[in-house]
Amino acid sequence: MDSQWRKSTRSGGNGACVExxxxxxxxxxxxxxxxxxxxxxxxxxxxxxxxxELKR
Structure with missing residues (x-):
């Protein structure tokens, strides 16, 4: 498993994010x-x- 957690580049920085x-x-x-x-x-x-599906 890649040990690097990543947030979306579209994350708004408001704290409501997933990684x-x-x-x-x-x-x-x-x-x-x-x-x-x-x-x-x-x-x-x-x-x-x-x-x-997200991209659609």
Missing amino acids: VRRDGQAAEVRDSKDQLGPTLRFDAAAWSTFLS
Whole structure:
């Protein structure tokens, strides 16, 4: 897993952000304000589908 958490470049800096880290197998998503809190994990296919739908 890429240990680097990343925020969207479109993040407004208002604190209401999510962060993502991923590798070829999965993506994890967390609340940037609660970095020790729970994460959501998506397999690579589900993450790819999610990103494709966002772009539509």
